[in-house]
Amino acid sequence: MHPQRKRRLYGVLFIVIGVGIATALTMTAFRENLLFFFSPSQIAAGEAPVERTFRAGGLVVEDSVRREQDSTEVSFELTDGAHSVRVFYDGILPDLFREGQGIVAMGQLGQDGVFRASQVLAKHDENYMPPEVAEALKAAGKMPQHEMKQYQTDGYSRENDSDYESGYRQ
Amino acid sequence: MEAIQEFFSMGGRGVYVWSAYAVFAGVIVFNVLAPLLRRRQALRLVARQQRRRETLAERTGAASGRVPD
Amino acid sequence: MMLRYLHEWGSPPVFYQRAGRWQRVLWTLAALLILAGLWGGLVLAPADYEQGQVYRIIYIHVPAAWVAMFAYVVMAVTGAIGLIWRLKVAEVITSAGARTGASFTILALATGAIWGQPTWGTWWVWDARLTSVLVLLFLYLGFIALENAIEDRRNAARACAILALVGLVNIPIIHFSVYWWNTLHQGPTVARLSAPAIHITMLVPLLLMALGSMLFYAGALLSWGRALMLERERSSRWAAREAGV
Structure with a gap:
């Protein structure tokens, strides 16, 4: 050249x-402090700051959602599989909010250990399939589970692969 | 008829789905029309420039051709 | 033979004519693929088990995001070729790519917002994936602004190529952002090491739309390239011939 x-x-x-x-x-x-994200385990371990805004993510615990009558107030348990934290929220929840669903809540942790959310966003996963296939997979016990891992660690090193999808790939 | 209505309602989320497809159509139209118009404009510019050059050449050619007596 | 054919592309008048022919071929193929993809995605594909019908935005959103990123890589590569070999065609293609790329980035951001509102519950969130794509848009816009700010064409092309190369670092950040940070945006469905996590009836239209969008982008790149090449070569004899004088 x-x-x-x-x-x-x-x-x-x-x-x-x-x-x-x-x-x-x-x-x-x-990386550590760019996004101010804490998992329920980190909150339980006292790593999260009190009365400062940050994000908490996890799955909504089954049968934990309690709605107040005649208001939009709602409270539920948020878990990462190891620990859980109670979240209070007053507002309209997104379509995909349901028990067992992954969510990200923005808000502040009170002295009482309760997380008061100012915003609750639903996270959906990367799996797309028709309802009939989802039914069949559920029946066979091969339904893709929400990965707990992504809420447990401090954010990265989420595992790329798992073999549960193979159920409906054929 | 009902099937068509159902198709456009998209399970009550038609506004979201169709507005996304409308933005897509907009981007396609932009990328078809904008370069086409810009090229036409450039072609007109080139033609104008060329004509000006030719008339200039004619005039100077005529001027130099004139023999003083 | 092949080498000579490629070499000829470097000549502005040859580029202008060949790009015109190729653009028509690419756009014809793109139209067929996109129409097939739209039919498959909107009519044939079933609703999603979790999101219902709203998920159909995926057929626009994902191809747009792929094109936006691919266009940036092409822009950086042609920018580097222009910097090293001072090839006029490479400089013109680099600048042509910024326009198509910017429009597809806007498309990806807009459809993402439209999709986010009903599913996540918000139009926008400052999450690593969304923010890095916004940075991509600013890189494209910065490229266009820088180009307009510098009077001399060749100097402008060099400065812009360096900007394109510097911004290249953003592309892997966009792709891996969903692994590196806790994002609201989910992980990749198709572009990952394991098999796609999407049912085949939904995957086929998605790939048709993606390929169609890529071909449309390639045609648009040539179309923009012809316009910009003519502007740059406006005093040349071949340009006058094309203008019919």
């Missing part, structure tokens, strides 16, 4: 690699 072009090529590589390394370093430094 022409020496001048070679020099320019190295320039291009320098930009891409340099920016990549700089970004990777910045991200590792900020």
Whole structure:
């Protein structure tokens, strides 16, 4: 290659690699506290700040949802499989909010250990299938389960693969 | 008739589904029309520039051709 | 033979003519695929077990996001080619890609918001996936703004190519954001190591739409490229010939 072009090529590589390394370093430094996300286990262990806004995520515990009559107040237990925290919320819940569903709540933890949410968002998973297939999978006990892992750790290293989907892939 | 109505209602979420498809149509139309119009504009510009150059050449050509007596 | 054919693409008038022909071919194929995909996605595919009918936004949203990211990679690669070999066609294609890419990024963001409102309960959330795609849009817009700010075409092309290369770091961040951070956005359904987590009746229309959108993008890139090439070469003889004078 022409020496001048070679020099320019190295320039291009320098930009891409340099920016990549700089970004990777910045991200590792900020990863922990960038999003202020805490799991129920972290809240139980006292790692979450009190009376400061952060996000809490997990699954809504079955049979834990209690609605107040004549108001939009609702409370439920949020779990990551190991620990759970009670959440209070006053507002309209999204369509996909139901027991066993993954949600992300934004709010503050009170001195009493109760999480008061100002916003509750439903998380859905990456699985798409017709209702009949879902019924069949449920009957066979092969329904994809919400992964607890993603709510347990501090966010990353979520496992990529699991073999439960193979049930309806054929 | 009912089937068509059901299709457009999208289980009561028609507004969301169809507005998403409308944005898609908008992006397609934009990417078809915008470059076409821009190219036509460039073609007109080129033609105008070329005509101006030709008249300029004619005039200077005529000027140089004139022999003083 | 092949090499010579590729080499000829580097000449502006050859590019202008061939791009016109290829654009028609690409758009014809894209139209067929998109129509088939729309029929499959809106009529044939069943409703989702959890989301019902609303999930049909996926047939627009996911292909748009793929094109938005793919277009950025193409822009960075052609930008690098323009920087190293100073090839005019590469510079023009880079700048053409910014326009198509920006419009598909807006499409991905808009359809995502429309989908998020009924399912998640919000139009927007500052989550890593959504934010990194917003950054992608700003990179595209920044590219266009920078190009307009610099008078000299060649200097503008060089500055813009460097911006495109710097922004390339955002592409893996977008893809892996759902693994690296706790996001509201779910993980990949198709673009992952294991088999797609979507039923085959829903997957086929999705892939048709994705391929159709890619081909449409490729045609649009050439169409924008022809317009920008003509603008840059407005004083040349071949441009005058194309203008019919």
